[in-house]
Amino acid sequence: MLGRVSDGEGSSGEPSIDVLFARTAAGDRAAFGELYDRTAPRVFGLVRRILVDAAQAEEVTQDVFLEVWQQAARFDASRGAAVAWLLTIAHRRAVDRVRSAQASAERDLRAGIRELATPAEDVEERVELSVEHERVSAALGELSEAQRTALAMAYYEGKSQSEIADALELPLGTVKTRMRDGMIRLRHLLGVTS
Amino acid sequence: MTEPDEELRALAAAYALDALEGEELRRFEAELARSPELRAEVDGFRAVAAGLGAETPELAPPPSLKAGLFARLDETPQLSPADAESAAGPAEAAPSAAEPTEPAARLRTPAEPAASAPGDELAARRGRRRLVTTLAAAASVAILAIGVVIGIGWSGPNGWGAQRELAALEAAPDAQRQTVEVSGGGEVTVLWSAELGRSAVMADGLPELGASHDYELWYIDEAGPAPAGLVGANSWRVLEGDFVDGMVVGLTVEPAGGSEQPTTEPIAAVQT
Numbered sequence: 089m090l091g092r093v094s095d096g097e098g099s100s101g102e103p104s105i106d107v108l109f110a111r112t113a114a115g116d117r118a119a120f121g122e123l124y125d126r127t128a129p130r131v132f133g134l135v136r137r138i139l140v141d142a143a144q145a146e147e148v149t150q151d152v153f154l155e156v157w158q159q160a161a162r163f164d165a166s167r168g169a170a171v172a173w174l175l176t177i178a179h180r181r182a183v184d185r186v187r188s189a190q191a192s193a194e195r196d197l198r199a200g201i202r203e204l205a206t207p208a209e210d211v212e213e214r215v216e217l218s219v220e221h222e223r224v225s226a227a228l229g230e231l232s233e234a235q236r237t238a239l240a241m242a243y244y245e246g247k248s249q250s251e252i253a254d255a256l257e258l259p260l261g262t263v264k265t266r267m268r269d270g271m272i273r274l275r276h277l278l279g280v281t282s
Numbered sequence: 283m284t285e286p287d288e289e290l291r292a293l294a295a296a297y298a299l300d301a302l303e304g305e306e307l308r309r310f311e312a313e314l315a316r317s318p319e320l321r322a323e324v325d326g327f328r329a330v331a332a333g334l335g336a337e338t339p340e341l342a343p344p345p346s347l348k349a350g351l352f353a354r355l356d357e358t359p360q361l362s363p364a365d366a367e368s369a370a371g372p373a374e375a376a377p378s379a380a381e382p383t384e385p386a387a388r389l390r391t392p393a394e395p396a397a398s399a400p401g402d403e404l405a406a407r408r409g410r411r412r413l414v415t416t417l418a419a420a421a422s423v424a425i426l427a428i429g430v431v432i433g434i435g436w437s438g439p440n441g442w443g444a445q446r447e448l449a450a451l452e453a454a455p456d457a458q459r460q461t462v463e464v465s466g467g468g469e470v471t472v473l474w475s476a477e478l479g480r481s482a483v484m485a486d487g488l489p490e491l492g493a494s495h496d497y498e499l500w501y502i503d504e505a506g507p508a509p510a511g512l513v514g515a516n517s518w519r520v521l522e523g524d525f526v527d528g529m530v531v532g533l534t535v536e537p538a539g540g541s542e543q544p545t546t547e548p549i550a551a552v553q554t
Contacts, residue, residue: 113360113361115360117352117355120355121348121352124348124351125348128342128343128347128348129340129341129342129343130335130336130338130340132340132341132342132343132347133338133339133340133341134335134338136341137338143466143489143490143491144535146343146344146347146466146467146489147465147466147489147549149343149347150347150350150351150354150465150466151465153351154351154354154355154358157355157358157360158358158359158360158361159361160360160361161360161361161362162361167325168325168328168329168332169329169332171332171336172328172329172332172335175331175332175335175336176328176331176332178335179300179331179335180300183300185546187303188545188546188547223333224333224334224336224337225337227333228337239299239334242296242299242300242301243299243331243334243335244334244338246300247301248301248302248303249296249301249302250303252301264292264293264296267295267296267299267301268292268295268296270295271295271298271299271327271330271331272295274330274333275326275327275329275330278329278330278333280326280329280330
């Protein structure tokens with residue numbers, strides 16, 4: 089399952105992220121602290137990329153983990169990896185912030201696409217390169233440029249389908265098709281079963 | 283149960299990317315709540331989207347973020363496993379259901395009262411000391427003045443006129459105050475007096491916003507939020523407008539110069 093690799097299960101005997109989630113749900117602050125230590129760089133990296141602004145990214149990241157603390161009991165390992173759940177919450181909150189603050193006007197609209205085309209090795213802030221990361225990079229390379237652009241603008245810039253259509257001066261239907269086809273292709277390449 | 287509308291089903295990928303909005307989003311979520319099939323489709327696309335998230339380089343947040351987070355845990359009740367079972371799926375319901383969309387309702391969300399975590403004591407003491415200094419300065423000005431004259435014309439949010447108002451507030455027999463943590467760092471203290479019909483806010487250690495944004499204060503009552511002036515990251519001001527007991531004093535981040543209505547979620551709110 090996607091996300092398992094980086095969950096750090098079993099390595100050097102430390103508890104898996106799933107276990108830390110369960111302990112967090114039971115009110116165990118030490119477990120929550122460890123969960124934070126192991127996942128915050130990933131969450132913050134994503135949120136910061138979407139929001140660009142550091143102060144806003146910190147606020148949103150804190151809100152994400154507060155929500156994890158509140159909602160940990162809701163996490164269902166049978167429906168997906170813990171890290172995926174965390175990133176889903178982080179992405180939704182970051183996008184909410186982009187839309188509510190109209191922050192998109194202040195940022196480099198093409199940043200997401202440019203970064204996507206840049207090998208991760210060039211990024212100084214990179215901390216680790218997981219197997220999963222390599223798989224995703226490889227899979228993205230299999231998409232058409234048009235599909236990749238649509239997915240990047242949605243995921244890394246927090247743009248809606250209509251905003252992407254406006255920005256690219258394309259019919260909405262075309263953007264919807266590219267996004268859907270790109271995601272179906274990625275799903276296949278990554279071996280995610282639905 | 284009917285088969286999910288084909289047109290809506292085709293939106294599952296976009297939904298997992300958080301790329302739907304407005305009416306389309308509402309229709310999709312309504313369908314999602316009814317259709318386990320659609321939910322499974324969304325779960326699959328969410329795993330793919332998380333792969334895109336994992337593609338982003340990791341970045342260590344500042345240590346203050348963790349300290350601030352733990353300071354808020356005491357006031358954040360956890361969902362019990364029983365509640366979780368009866369609730370809808372994880373990410374569908376969680377983020378959006380927790381956030382009312384009306385600005386007034388959002389601002390009404392009770393703020394976390396000042397936390398008592400040990401790591402915060404220092405910051406809290408520093409805040410109090412600064413407040414005391416401010417108030418002492420203001421009080422010395424007030425001694426020179428005879429009576430309390432409001433809006434005498436020493437303009438500016440921190441001018442003499444405002445300092446005298448602050449001193450009067452501090453001295454009011456019914457003066458009350460509350461300090462709350464601000465999500466994102468720092469804290470704000472609200473001081474109010476229904477008798478004077480005035481309140482003041484002191485901000486301590488809020489993140490600097492730069493030229494493009496300002497912190498804006500709000501008086502919120504049944505009629506909704508009313509703008510009550512801007513305040514600096516490490517500053518104070520007497521709020522614009524009349525204070526009535528029971529109002530909520532809220533703080534949001536707004537585009538530079540402030541807004542007529544809040545455009546972001548409040549980062550602090552105090553129920554008077």
